[in-house]
């Protein structure tokens with residue numbers, strides 16, 4: 001199994017890059033794990049407390065569960081990936097059965113911050129877009145898809161997103177084998193990653 005980790009700040013385009021990679025690959029050959037599925041279970045907290053959580057700090061992620069799941073997949077076992085709600089700030093209680101594939105992609109802002117998880121990646125990719133570009137994309141996306149308003153996104157950006165990005169996320173660029181610039185759509189880089197995956201699939 002080849003495990004590819006894709007990190008980068010919020011709104012840099014990780015999900016978009018993953019979808020572009022998958023677009024021209026045979027369906028079902030590559031498995032996807034999203035770090036968002038591994039936000040800590042917050043069922044014990046009322047909604048008013050969940051809203052206040054710093055979702056850009058590494059402690060907000062259940063890395064133990066993510067590590068167990070990656071080990072299971074490596075050992076050929078299917079996992080039940082939790083489904084996360086950005087509206088409820090919690091897992092929904094549903095899961096998605098995720099089967100082990102020859103190539104697994106793990107994507108998320110904080111996945112390269114954890115030494116044990118980092119070691120499990122055969123290829124580490126950091127997707128880079130400038131912070132103003134990321135903020136604009138995040139604003140549009142969170143208002144359109146994640147039930148947020150302008151004030152919520154901007155307050156969160158100032159209080160947690162920006163400082164956590166500088167403290168935890170941006171420094172993980174140094175672990176990357178490949179850095180993909182995404183201020184514009186980057187089809188050349190996407191094609192390079194797809195070629196690596198195709199080679200792995202052809203030799204499987």
Ligand SMILES: Nc1ncnc2c1ncn2[C@@H]1O[C@H](COP(=O)(O)OP(=O)(O)O)[C@@H](O)[C@H]1O
Pocket residue numbers: 008009010011012013014015016017137138140141182183184185186
């Ligand atoms: N290269 C790009 N140029 C313009 N918009 C982009 C680009 N990549 C992603 N987007 C848009 O920005 C938003 C955030 O992208 P997304 O892939 O969800 O980022 P991430 O997963 O890193 O948070 C989405 O609405 C997406 O359509």
Ligand SMILES: Nc1ccn([C@@H]2O[C@H](COP(=O)(O)O)[C@@H](O)[C@H]2O)c(=O)n1
Pocket residue numbers: 009010011014036039055056085086087088089090108109161
């Ligand atoms: N309940 C939550 C949980 C997370 N976030 C934000 O999501 C961002 C990470 O996801 P991307 O798809 O943007 O990589 C992260 O910056 C968290 O602030 C949230 O808003 N609400």
